[in-house]
Structure formats: structure tokens, C-alpha cells
Amino acid sequence: xxxxxxxxxxxxxxxxxxxxxxxxxxxxxxxxxxxxxxxxxxxxxxxxxxxxxxxxxxxxxxxxxxxxxxxxxxxxxxxxxxxxxxxxxxxxxxxxxxxxxxxxxxxxxxxxxxxxxxxxxxxxxxxxxxxxxxxxxxxxxxxxxxxxxxxxxxxxxxxxxxxxxxxxxxxxxxxxxxxxxxxxxxxxxxxxxxxxxxxxxxxxxxxxxxxxxxxxxxxxxxxx
Amino acid sequence: xxxxxxxxxxxxxxxxxxxxxxxxxxxxxxxxxxxxxxxxxxxxxxxxxxxxxxxxxxxxxxxxxxxxxxxxxxxxxxxxxxxxxxxxxxxxxxxxxxxxxxxxxxxxxxxxxxxxxxxxxxxxxxxxxxxxxxxxxxxxxxxxxxxxxxxxxxxxxxxxxxxxxxxxxxxxxxxxxxxxxxxxxxxxxxxxxxxxxxxxxxxxxxxxxxxxxxxxxxxxxxxx
Amino acid sequence: xxxxxxxxxxxxxxxxxxxxxxxxxxxxxxxxxxxxxxxxxxxxxxxxxxxxxxxxxxxxxxxxxxxxxxxxxxxxxxxxxxxxxxxxxxxxxxxxxxxxxxxxxxxxxxxxxxxxxxxxxxxxxxxxxxxxxxxxxxxxxxxxxxxxxxxxxxxxxxxxxxxxxxxxxxxxxxxxxxxxxxxxxxxxxxxxxxxxxxxxxxxxxxxxxxxxxxxxxxxxxxxx
Numbered sequence: 001x002x003x004x005x006x007x008x009x010x011x012x013x014x015x016x017x018x019x020x021x022x023x024x025x026x027x028x029x030x031x032x033x034x035x036x037x038x039x040x041x042x043x044x045x046x047x048x049x050x051x052x053x054x055x056x057x058x059x060x061x062x063x064x065x066x067x068x069x070x071x072x073x074x075x076x077x078x079x080x081x082x083x084x085x086x087x088x089x090x091x092x093x094x095x096x097x098x099x100x101x102x103x104x105x106x107x108x109x110x111x112x113x114x115x116x117x118x119x120x121x122x123x124x125x126x127x128x129x130x131x132x133x134x135x136x137x138x139x140x141x142x143x144x145x146x147x148x149x150x151x152x153x154x155x156x157x158x159x160x161x162x163x164x165x166x167x168x169x170x171x172x173x174x175x176x177x178x179x180x181x182x183x184x185x186x187x188x189x190x191x192x193x194x195x196x197x198x199x200x201x202x203x204x205x206x207x208x209x210x211x212x213x214x215x216x217x218x219x220x221x222x223x224x
Numbered sequence: 225x226x227x228x229x230x231x232x233x234x235x236x237x238x239x240x241x242x243x244x245x246x247x248x249x250x251x252x253x254x255x256x257x258x259x260x261x262x263x264x265x266x267x268x269x270x271x272x273x274x275x276x277x278x279x280x281x282x283x284x285x286x287x288x289x290x291x292x293x294x295x296x297x298x299x300x301x302x303x304x305x306x307x308x309x310x311x312x313x314x315x316x317x318x319x320x321x322x323x324x325x326x327x328x329x330x331x332x333x334x335x336x337x338x339x340x341x342x343x344x345x346x347x348x349x350x351x352x353x354x355x356x357x358x359x360x361x362x363x364x365x366x367x368x369x370x371x372x373x374x375x376x377x378x379x380x381x382x383x384x385x386x387x388x389x390x391x392x393x394x395x396x397x398x399x400x401x402x403x404x405x406x407x408x409x410x411x412x413x414x415x416x417x418x419x420x421x422x423x424x425x426x427x428x429x430x431x432x433x434x435x436x437x438x439x440x441x442x443x444x445x446x447x448x
Numbered sequence: 449x450x451x452x453x454x455x456x457x458x459x460x461x462x463x464x465x466x467x468x469x470x471x472x473x474x475x476x477x478x479x480x481x482x483x484x485x486x487x488x489x490x491x492x493x494x495x496x497x498x499x500x501x502x503x504x505x506x507x508x509x510x511x512x513x514x515x516x517x518x519x520x521x522x523x524x525x526x527x528x529x530x531x532x533x534x535x536x537x538x539x540x541x542x543x544x545x546x547x548x549x550x551x552x553x554x555x556x557x558x559x560x561x562x563x564x565x566x567x568x569x570x571x572x573x574x575x576x577x578x579x580x581x582x583x584x585x586x587x588x589x590x591x592x593x594x595x596x597x598x599x600x601x602x603x604x605x606x607x608x609x610x611x612x613x614x615x616x617x618x619x620x621x622x623x624x625x626x627x628x629x630x631x632x633x634x635x636x637x638x639x640x641x642x643x644x645x646x647x648x649x650x651x652x653x654x655x656x657x658x659x660x661x662x663x664x665x666x667x668x669x670x671x672x
Contacts, residue, residue, distance in 0.1 A: 060285075065349065066285060069344075069349045071350060072350055072351075148376065148377055150375055
């Protein structure tokens with residue numbers, strides 16, 4: 001019984017990460033739709049798409065029927081996140097850039113990167129495949145939501161968003177490769193992803209554009 | 225022989241619904257492309273995408289090779305719908321909002337919701353999964369066509385479009401749950417979907433936006 | 449040894465076509481992102497999406513785990529194409545319409561149409577399915593890249609882009625149907641696709657719009 005008390009979460013790392021990710025991303029997606037002044041149906045659709053698109057894509061890639069379609073619990077968690085967003089919105093002035101929204105997004109990113117790495121490893125894809133599926137699980141929901149809202153996915157413009165999931169997935173592969181347990185790899189993956197993401201947001205990190213690297217010669221070269 | 229005469233359609237509800245949906249949605253999609261002044265190739269592409277995207281997504285979700293790729297009849301039905309759209313356009317002044325187009329869209333929505341519910345039930349997904357796949361089968365084609373045309377999918381803004389398919393899929397699950405035959409569930413699903421859709425179009429139904437529910441406080445509050 | 453020298457490529461037509469297509473399309477996609485002034489991460493993402501989206505969609509349609517996720521070589525070829533684009537850009541003034549870019553695009557289109565036809569034939573889909581998968585493999589990457597960049601896919605507006613892949617895939621089916629070997633069908637498919645594409649670019653081919661066919665009556669008809 002003591003054992004059961006001190007290790008309740010590691011029992012199934014995937015279930016923990018998936019639960020956290022679904023609620024967090026449904027909240028983030030719904031907040032975005034509220035800001036766009038969508039109606040209740042639109043808020044629910046954008047929230048649920050943000051929550052589920054990454055995991056459904058992950059499941060399609062490893063060639064299985066999406067978990068979201070075979071489990072009742074999943075949709076309930078998504079609806080909980082939508083309800084939280086509506087509740088938070090009535091309590092806060094500008095929730096879109098609110099610390100709760102930014103934190104939820106970072107936590108969801110980390111949780112889904114980890115869930116994706118676990119599923120991909122169990123499916124037996126290559127190391128690159130594990131990193132790719134971790135990243136797709138993490139960023140797929142936000143990207144599909146942006147496409148539905150008819151704008152270019154922000155993941156293409158925010159350098160340290162997808163990159164954080166790539167870092168987390170890579171660490172998961174490394175920890176697993178040196179013999180670490182699944183629960184250890186999951187904890188390290190989630191910590192690296194959420195840590196790099198929150199640090200990047202706090203310090204405004206970005207990568208150099210090609211122009212800054214001197215690759216482009218569009219400028220008039222009268223100085224030569 | 226009498227038996228063959230009195231029950232020709234219920235023999236395979238999926239085949240009936242799929243046939244009706246393919247022709248109707250190819251017609252609707254092609255009409256949209258004609259209005260955008262696309263050339264013949266573009267008209268055919270948008271019409272066929274509208275007809276096939278929902279069913280292909282459905283088949284991917286239940287983990288099978290899309291029917292559209294294994295059957296010759298499917299593409300023929302899609303081309304028939306494209307040809308009908310071109311023919312109608314030369315006969316009518318403004319076919320985009322024409323009763324025939326609106327009716328085709330409602331009939332296609334109902335037919336594909338029913339086809340999706342049948343396939344999902346046979347694949348053994350959860351009740352939520354049946355409703356989700358029915359809805360995706362019904363609205364996927366229009367959503368993908370809108371994304372190709374670089375605009376936000378209209379299904380996000382028209383409250384009683386996807387909702388009608390959700391209602392139809394839910395009724396399918398209920399009729400099946402209380403022991404109804406597949407053909408009965410299919411007939412009721414199609415009737416509920418097309419009925420709610422046509423009623424919504426006729427009376428201009430819409431859901432309240434979040435703002436109307438008092439969730440948003442963007443307005444200046446000097447009146448307080 | 450002489451045999452090894454005179455037939456090194458036909459040994460595995462799929463591997464040859466896939467290799468050529470990945471490098472060529474990663475180069476074309478990255479060039480597009482450089483022109484949009486994306487940063488290094490964005491350039492890599494758009495290049496890799498252009499290279500992989502078609503093949504991943506192909507693999508999902510024939511119901512197998514995408515090759516890109518199970519093979520290390522694939523991602524290496526994509527990165528090679530991205531690096532080539534960055535290298536070329538620093539060496540050329542306006543690479544977007546440069547003959548090297550146009551040629552790479554035509555070669556990638558032909559290579560992926562052929563790779564798609566080979567995979568589809570081995571998966572046992574219908575003749576229409578072979579042509580459809582060849583076309584999706586060939587144009588999918590460019591279409592998804594355009595959607596990510598928030599614009600309507602150019603394949604809808606350039607009549608002789610997807611059409612060239614349709615022609616190549618059709619020829620593949622015909623050559624296979626009359627008893628030709630896989631390597632022969634692959635060579636003819638690639639030649640027809642790249643040939644029609646380069647000819648269309650050179651001579652500016654386009655199909656008539658519906659308006660030119662007399663289908664539309666939007667103009668005032670005061671002349672009647």
C-alpha cells in the first residue's frame with residue numbers, strides 16, 4: 001500500500017501525459033477561438049481539434065485506429081478543457097497572453113511530446129521516427145487549428161516551439177538508448193520540453209533568419 | 225421477384241448512401257469552383273476532393289485502404305457529379321445559392337453521415353467514435369475543399385451544418401443501441417440529418433456566440 | 449562485374465526514384481521558404497514537408513507505417529536537399545525561377561509519380577488507385593507546403609503540373625497492363641511526367657477556363 005501511494009503516476013506514463021495534454025490543449029485552443037469571437041460550437045470545435053489532431057495523426061502514422069475514437073474518456077477530457085477555457089475567460093480580462101494560457105500551452109506541449117515518444121517507441125519505428133512522432137503529437141493540434149482558422153501555423157514562425165518537442169523527443173531516445181526505464185525517459189522528456197519552452201518564452205529566444213546568415217543577396221551591391 | 229422489386233434499396237444501405245453522397249458532393253464542390261472561375265481541371269479537382277476527402281479520411285481512421293482507391297465505380301460517380309455541375313451551370317443563372325445546390329448539399333451531408341456511421345459501427349469503435357466518424361465523413365469534403373481554396377472552412381461558421389451530422393450520427397447510435405436493424409438506423413439517421421439541415425437553412429438558425437453569453441469583457445465598462 | 453556496371457539503377461526502381469525525389473523536392477521547398485525570408489528552422493521545416501508529405505500520405509493510403517519514420521536514410525536525403533538550397537541560394541541571384549529550381553521541381557515530380565505508382569501497384573489497389581496515388585505522391589508535398597504557408601495550393605492553378613503526374617501514372621498502368629517489367633514501366637512513367645512538365649513550362653500550356661467554354665453567363669447580356 002505504501003508502494004501504491006508513492007508511485008501512483010509512473011504506473012502508466014502514457015495515460016498521465018495524455019490526460020494532461022488533452023485538458024491543457026483543449027483549454028489553449030478554446031481560448032484562441034474565444035478571442036476570435038467564435039460561437040459556442042466554434043469554440044468547442046477549435047478546442048477539440050487542438051486537443052485531438054496531434055494524437056490522431058500520431059495514431060494514423062503508427063497504423064492504428066485513433067485512441068480518440070475507441071475511448072470515451074478522451075472526449076470527456078477534451079470537453080473539460082473547453083469548459084475550463086470558457087470559465088477562465090469569464091474570470092480573466094485578456095486570457096490569450098495570460099500566464100495560465102502560456103503555461104498550459106507549455107505543459108501540453110511537453111505532455112504530448114512525451115506521449116508521442118512512448119507510443120512511437122512501442123510501435124518500433126526508428127530513432128528519427130520517435131523524435132518525429134513526438135514532435136507531430138506535440139505540435140499537430142496547434143498547426144491544424146491554425147489551418148482551420150485560415151492562417152499560417154505559428155509553429156513555422158516561433159523557433160522554440162516545435163524545437164522544444166524535438167529536444168524532448170531526442171532526450172527520450174537517448175535515455176531509452178542508455179537503458180533508462182520508460183517512466184524515467186518520460187519524466188526527463190517532459191522536463192526538457194517544458195523547461196526549454198518556458199525559458200524560450202521568458203527570454204524571447206529566436207533563431208537567425210537566412211538573411212542574417214548572409215545567404216541572400218537581394219540588396220543592391222553598389223558598395224562593391 | 226416481387227421481393228426484389230419492393231426492397232431494392234435496403235439491400236445495402238452503405239452502397240445507396242455512398243452513391244448519393246458522391247454525386248451530390250461532387251456537384252456542390254464543382255459549383256463552388258465554377259463560381260471561383262477555375263478552369264476545367266480545377267473544377268474537376270475541387271469537385272472530386274469535396275466528394276472523396278470525407279470518405280478517405282473515414283477509411284484512414286478505421287485503418288483500411290480507402291474505398292476510393294480500390295473501386296472503379298467511386299471515381300465514375302464523382303465525375304458524374306462534376307459533369308452535372310457543369311451542365312447545370314450552363315442552364316442556370318446563379319447556381320451557387322440555387323435550391324438545387326442547397327438541396328444537393330443537404331442530401332450529400334445526410335448520405336455521408338449515414339455512410340460514415342455504418343462503416344464506423346462495423347469497425348467496432350466506441351459510440352463517440354461512430355458519431356465522430358459520421359460527422360467527419362459528412363463534413364470532411366467541404367472542409368478540405370475550403371482549405372484548398374485558402375479560406376477558413378465554412379463548417380466553423382455555419383452552426384447547423386456539422387451539428388446536423390452530429391444529430392444524425394447520434395440517432396444512428398441510439399436506434400442501433402435499442403436493437404434497430406442497420407437499414408432502419410440508416411434511414412432514421414439520413415432523415416434526421418437532412419431534416420435538421422433543411423430546417424436550419426429555411427429558418428436561418430444559429431447558435432449564440434460567446435460574447436452573447438456574457439463571457440467576454442472586451443467592451444469598455446464605463447457604464448458600471 | 450560488367451553486369452553490375454551496366455545495370456546499377458534498375459536494381460530497385462523505387463529506391464532510385466525515391467532518392468531523387470526527396471533531394472529534389474527538399475531543395476525546391478527550401479528555396480520557396482528562403483524567398484519568404486523564413487529563418488533556418490522554417491527553411492528546414494518547409495523543405496522537409498515538401499519532400500515528405502507526398503510519400504507519407506501515400507503510405508497512409510496503402511495502410512502502412514510511413515517509410516520516412518522507419519528509415520534513417522530518408523531524413524538524411526531531405527536534409528541534403530535543404531543544404532543544397534541554402535548553398536545554391538548563396539551562389540545564385542534569383543533561385544526561385546532559376547532553371548535549376550524549375551528542373552528540380554520537374555524531376556522531383558516525375559520521380560515521386562513513379563515511386564507512388566510502384567508502391568500502389570505492389571499494394572494491389574485498382575488502376576484508378578495507382579494513378580491517384582502516383583499523383584498524390586507527386587503533388588502532395590507542394591500542396592501541403594502551400595497550405596502551411598497559408599496560400600491556395602498552386603497545383604490548383606497550374607494546369608500542367610498534377611496533369612503530368614496523372615499522365616505518367618496512366619502510362620505506368622498501361623505498360624504494366626501489356627506485360628512490361630516494373631523497371632520499364634518506371635522509366636516510361638518518369639520520362640512522360642518530366643517530358644510533359646518541361647514542355648508545358650517551356651511553352652506555357654494551360655487548359656481553358658469554364659468561362660471560355662461558354663458555361664458562365666455572369667456578363668451582362670445587353671448584346672442579345
